[in-house]
Amino acid sequence: MDITTLTSKKSLVWWVIILIIFILLAFVPLYAPGYAAILLISILMYVILTVSWVMFSGSTGYMSLAPAVFFGVGIYASAIIGGKLPFPIVVGIGGLASFCLALLVGALTLRLRGIYFAIFTFGLVMLMAHSLLFWELHVTGTRGRFVIVMGYNTIYYYLLGIFVLLLLTAYLINRSRFGLALQSIGQEEDAAAHTGVNVTMLKVTTFAISAFFMGAAGAVMATKWTYIDPFIAFNPFYSFMPVVMAIFGGMGQLFGPIIGAVILTYLEEFLITKFAELYMLIFGTILVIAILYLPDGLVGLIQKMWNRYSERKHADT
Amino acid sequence: MPILEGKGVTKYFGGLVAVSNVDFKVEQGEALGLIGPNGAGKTTLFNLISAALVPKPGTIRFKGENITGLKPYKICRMVVARTFQLVKVFADMPALSNVILGSYFGMSPGMSSKDAVREATELLEFVGLSAVKGTPAKDLTLANQKRLEVARALATNPELLLLDEMMAGLNPTEVGQAMELVTRIRDKGITIIMIEHVMKAIMNVCERIIVLHHGAKIAEGTPQEIVTSKKVIEVYLGEKAHAGS
Ligand SMILES: Nc1ncnc2c1ncn2[C@@H]1O[C@H](COP(=O)(O)OP(=O)(O)O)[C@@H](O)[C@H]1O
Ligand SMILES: [Mg+2]
Numbered sequence: 001m002d003i004t005t006l007t008s009k010k011s012l013v014w015w016v017i018i019l020i021i022f023i024l025l026a027f028v029p030l031y032a033p034g035y036a037a038i039l040l041i042s043i044l045m046y047v048i049l050t051v052s053w054v055m056f057s058g059s060t061g062y063m064s065l066a067p068a069v070f071f072g073v074g075i076y077a078s079a080i081i082g083g084k085l086p087f088p089i090v091v092g093i094g095g096l097a098s099f100c101l102a103l104l105v106g107a108l109t110l111r112l113r114g115i116y117f118a119i120f121t122f123g124l125v126m127l128m129a130h131s132l133l134f135w136e137l138h139v140t141g142t143r144g145r146f147v148i149v150m151g152y153n154t155i156y157y158y159l160l161g162i163f164v165l166l167l168l169t170a171y172l173i174n175r176s177r178f179g180l181a182l183q184s185i186g187q188e189e190d191a192a193a194h195t196g197v198n199v200t201m202l203k204v205t206t207f208a209i210s211a212f213f214m215g216a217a218g219a220v221m222a223t224k225w226t227y228i229d230p231f232i233a234f235n236p237f238y239s240f241m242p243v244v245m246a247i248f249g250g251m252g253q254l255f256g257p258i259i260g261a262v263i264l265t266y267l268e269e270f271l272i273t274k275f276a277e278l279y280m281l282i283f284g285t286i287l288v289i290a291i292l293y294l295p296d297g298l299v300g301l302i303q304k305m306w307n308r309y310s311e312r313k314h315a316d317t
Numbered sequence: 318m319p320i321l322e323g324k325g326v327t328k329y330f331g332g333l334v335a336v337s338n339v340d341f342k343v344e345q346g347e348a349l350g351l352i353g354p355n356g357a358g359k360t361t362l363f364n365l366i367s368a369a370l371v372p373k374p375g376t377i378r379f380k381g382e383n384i385t386g387l388k389p390y391k392i393c394r395m396v397v398a399r400t401f402q403l404v405k406v407f408a409d410m411p412a413l414s415n416v417i418l419g420s421y422f423g424m425s426p427g428m429s430s431k432d433a434v435r436e437a438t439e440l441l442e443f444v445g446l447s448a449v450k451g452t453p454a455k456d457l458t459l460a461n462q463k464r465l466e467v468a469r470a471l472a473t474n475p476e477l478l479l480l481d482e483m484m485a486g487l488n489p490t491e492v493g494q495a496m497e498l499v500t501r502i503r504d505k506g507i508t509i510i511m512i513e514h515v516m517k518a519i520m521n522v523c524e525r526i527i528v529l530h531h532g533a534k535i536a537e538g539t540p541q542e543i544v545t546s547k548k549v550i551e552v553y554l555g556e557k558a559h560a561g562s
Pocket of ligand 1: 333359361
């Protein structure tokens with residue numbers, strides 16, 4: 001059989017599977033018990049943060065610790081304008097504000113390479129939290145803000161919508177020539193530049209697109225927490241988790257980070273409820289083991305096992 | 318009009334002058350050799366031409382147009398391509414994708430993906446890498462990685478190609494193949510500047526040679542003039558002859 005028809009048949013099967021998963025996900029709140037929606041919200045939130053993170057950092061190799069910044073900007077946007085405008089617009093503004101900030105930060109800092117970029121982006125989380133705190137203490141004289149509340153199902157559907165949009169965007173970028181260019185930046189940036197890739201433009205734009213989705217997710221999640229302050233909104237935890245989840249799941253494929261985020265979020269919730277005092281210990285141990293023994297993440301391991309299995313099958317026949 | 322012209326091209330690294338007030342002209346269609354001892358500033362001059370670095374002071378003109386200070390991707394799209402002394406292939410990508418990237422981005426507007434794949438396949442054939450087009454670049458031999466860099470550079474559709482020590486580290490058979498490849502690139506009408514320590518290759522391929530020493534141009538002429546120049550023998554060829562004996 002012709003190889004192209006084979007791959008297109010295979011990818012058709014994938015599309016159908018993905019479609020079925022999303023239809024199922026769309027009906028979950030109608031049938032599942034209340035706490036399932038809460039768990040799914042957490043999972044979706046981390047999936048969005050992780051996939052967005054991988055969209056930029058996974059391919060370019062620029063380790064961004066700024067997710068908490070963009071997530072937090074979305075949260076604050078929602079706190080400030082939520083209720084004054086229709087909610088879809090609030091979410092859009094949350095995303096857009098993060099997008100613009102990322103353009104600015106990216107243009108200023110993406111010339112920094114390696115560890116310097118990571119440290120800078122992390123410093124930005126602290127800077128945001130503390131300058132906001134300063135502002136609230138000395139200018140507005142408030143501490144934190146209340147956010148309009150929404151039902152869990154509404155939050156869930158908004159996150160699901162953002163996730164679908166994100167997945168489509170990531171998929172289209174990966175397939176396009178820009179996906180190839182992002183990889184080339186990750187592997188040999190100088191050579192990419194001398195092969196005609198406008199590296200600065202591509203890095204900054206992708207950084208901003210990924211920030212858009214983080215900001216949008218923040219704007220939605222704010223409504224779940226009802227009260228936020230600078231340290232809730234700009235929590236470094238939201239910078240670390242996407243990195244950990246992406247590494248755990250494996251970044252070679254689009255679904256690696258998704259699987260990583262799903263499993264680790266579930267694990268976190270499970271451990272918190274069952275072993276509240278041991279939770280961090282167990283969680284940490286699992287991460288250490290994963291990083292030591294799964295260089296390509298869970299998906300990498302599965303692929304390796306699958307290859308071995310199919311080799312054996314070929315050997316038998 | 319020369320295809321490339323440099324005037325007073327200079328580059329300091331801190332207090333060290335790596336390229337010092339160099340004037341040069343490259344005529345359309347010629348192969349120009351650039352030689353000199355290690356640390357003479359040859360690679361730095363390539364970096365200045367390809368805009369990885371900006372000369373200060375000095376100007377570089379491409380077909381009369383001042384290109385000093387443009388971004389590397391712009392220079393590449395203006396049809397100047399290069400390879401690297403220490404190979405810089407996209408290690409985890411298959412050889413074919415390395416080249417396709419050049420077809421996509423090396424000119425504007427880039428090619429459709431169908432044309433890009435076709436062109437990249439032809440170029441891999443041209444440099445003799447058809448058999449390994451699906452192999453990740455990091456698994457290729459050094460000689461093949463160097464050829465892959467040439468194919469990637471050619472994919473950007475250059476009029477001027479800068480080859481930085483393409484033959485360093487290759488065995489005699491591979492050097493022969495590389496020389497033959499350079500000749501075929503010239504036959505396509507592409508102007509070439511090549512940095513090389515293998516004098517045989519330079520003598521065979523280039524009709525003109527520039528010699529750098531401590532960043533300054535100390536000689537320029539035909540291969541015959543260069544190998545008989547007392548100054549060049551003193552600072553470079555003599556030293557090489559000692560090293561060789
Ligand atoms: N990025 C850099 N920073 C500082 N010094 C450099 C840099 N690149 C090259 N040099 C110095 O400039 C001089 C010329 O180097 P180079 O152009 O690589 O020489 P060549 O290619 O002729 O061997 C050397 O002394 C080298 O140490
Ligand atoms: Mg050199």
